[in-house]
Amino acid sequence: MNDWLWVSTRKGLFGVAYRGGSWRIERTDFLGDNVTLTLTDHRCGRTYAALDHGHFGVKLHRFDADGWREIASPVYPPRPPGLEENDMWGRPIPWSTQKIWALQAGGVDVPGEVWCGTIPGGVFRSPDHGASWQLVHSLWEHPMRPRWMGGGMDLPGVHSILVDPRDSRCIWVAVSTGGIWYTADAGESWSQRGDGMRAEHMPVESMHDPIAQDVHCLAQCAAAPHRMWVQHHNGIFVSSDEGRHFTELTDVAPSAFGFPVVVHPVDPDTAWFVPEIKDEKRIPRDGRLVVNRTRDGGRSFQTLREGLPQQHAYDVVYRHALAIDDTGTRLAFGSTTGNLWVSDDQGDRWINVAHTLPPIYAVRFSERS
Amino acid sequence: MAKVTFTANIQRHVECPEVVAAGATLREVLDRVFEQHLRARSYFLDDQAGLRTHIAVFIDGQLALDRRYLTDPVAPHSNIFVAQALSGG
Numbered sequence: 001m002n003d004w005l006w007v008s009t010r011k012g013l014f015g016v017a018y019r020g021g022s023w024r025i026e027r028t029d030f031l032g033d034n035v036t037l038t039l040t041d042h043r044c045g046r047t048y049a050a051l052d053h054g055h056f057g058v059k060l061h062r063f064d065a066d067g068w069r070e071i072a073s074p075v076y077p078p079r080p081p082g083l084e085e086n087d088m089w090g091r092p093i094p095w096s097t098q099k100i101w102a103l104q105a106g107g108v109d110v111p112g113e114v115w116c117g118t119i120p121g122g123v124f125r126s127p128d129h130g131a132s133w134q135l136v137h138s139l140w141e142h143p144m145r146p147r148w149m150g151g152g153m154d155l156p157g158v159h160s161i162l163v164d165p166r167d168s169r170c171i172w173v174a175v176s177t178g179g180i181w182y183t184a185d186a187g188e189s190w191s192q193r194g195d196g197m198r199a200e201h202m203p204v205e206s207m208h209d210p211i212a213q214d215v216h217c218l219a220q221c222a223a224a225p226h227r228m229w230v231q232h233h234n235g236i237f238v239s240s241d242e243g244r245h246f247t248e249l250t251d252v253a254p255s256a257f258g259f260p261v262v263v264h265p266v267d268p269d270t271a272w273f274v275p276e277i278k279d280e281k282r283i284p285r286d287g288r289l290v291v292n293r294t295r296d297g298g299r300s301f302q303t304l305r306e307g308l309p310q311q312h313a314y315d316v317v318y319r320h321a322l323a324i325d326d327t328g329t330r331l332a333f334g335s336t337t338g339n340l341w342v343s344d345d346q347g348d349r350w351i352n353v354a355h356t357l358p359p360i361y362a363v364r365f366s367e368r369s
Numbered sequence: 370m371a372k373v374t375f376t377a378n379i380q381r382h383v384e385c386p387e388v389v390a391a392g393a394t395l396r397e398v399l400d401r402v403f404e405q406h407l408r409a410r411s412y413f414l415d416d417q418a419g420l421r422t423h424i425a426v427f428i429d430g431q432l433a434l435d436r437r438y439l440t441d442p443v444a445p446h447s448n449i450f451v452a453q454a455l456s457g458g
Contacts, residue, residue: 055423055453056382056412070408076416096416 107168117158227268307350334360
């Protein structure tokens with residue numbers, strides 16, 4: 001099992017290690033700064049950290065043999081003169097990185113390739129471990145992209161990027177809101193996926209339009225990439241054909257609302273969710289924090305609560321704050337109230353590792369730092 | 370040449386010493402400054418080379434108004450202060 005966690009928080013990045021039978025914080029980096037996401041590239045061991053300095057913009061850092069160093073950040077190209085493009089509120093869409101919302105390593109056959117999703121919706125590719133980034137123009141300039149909208153954020157954003165383990169040219173990205181997009185040629189062309197999803201907050205005429213879907217998180221089984229899971233704004237959806245068609249799972253207690261989903265790396269029928277009351281409240285139902293797990297492809301769910309607070313718990317778990325390790329046995333998640341939990345038995349029992357961290361935005365397993 | 374001073378709050382992120390630089394507009398001056406301190410550029414300018422949302426620039430005590438193209442005039446001995454705007458309470 002992976003014995004290291006990178007925990008990205010509003011006030012720094014924490015490295016948490018499993019040593020001598022217990023978890024403890026062993027590293028603190030960027031203390032005081034807003035760390036929004038990390039990626040550990042298992043092909044080479046490099047770790048990336050996305051920072052949002054607010055006034056001073058979004059920055060990327062990479063952990064190499066000699067420690068952290070700032071590297072290039074994704075930068076949008078100059079806006080063409082005369083181009084007018086407004087968001088759903090009538091305000092100009094900034095051609096400028098507002099947030100790094102997805103980081104994903106490429107395939108094993110392209111060792112330097114890293115993908116990055118951003119708000120306001122651009123996807124960037126680095127061919128050289130983040131030393132440089134290029135906007136994927138084909139998606140940014142796609143004629144349907146202007147129909148993307150803000151979800152919880154004012155602007156649309158790419159939060160999930162999946163690279164097919166069988167073919168690194170095949171990539172799925174998920175947009176909030178804008179649905180799921182797929183390329184089979186490493187980003188030269190894109191098509192919409194996601195038939196069968198339903199956006200109940202939309203007018204009936206567009207409720208089933210794939211581009212109207214507010215996908216909160218998209219996950220794929222590494223050993224069975226045809227199986228995809230979506231935690232959606234108003235439900236849980238599963239696909240068995242690489243995201244072409246989805247089926248909604250409606251009988252999910254205590255709620256089908258949430259942000260994250262992770263899937264077992266080998267068993268495509270096993271996935272985990274963190275349910276909350278939808279959607280204007282966004283807190284655990286009845287103040288009881290639970291994790292939902294299905295082992296049968298969504299036909300049934302077990303609600304797991306051992307070790308989790310069952311009264312006055314108002315933890316929100318963001319889309320990148322639930323993680324599963326390479327073995328599919330160990331899970332971890334962090335919350336907006338600074339709680340961090342780990343399970344060594346697929347969620348049956350949870351232990352609290354820390355309860356005073358800053359608001360947690362992302363949790364990622366890694367090999368020991 | 371104009372004297373350019375940066376907010377102390379930036380120094381923990383990237384070194385921005387006080388510098389002098391020539392130029393008739395804010396753009397010209399800052400371009401010369403960032404030629405010397407390339408890494409600092411993205412901390413103050415966004416992807417389109419405009420001022421970041423919460424960055425404010427004062428030229429001889431007056432707030433620079435052209436945040437997009439930075440055409441505000443600069444005198445030969447102007448004092449330019451690059452600040453982070455206060456947000457919230």
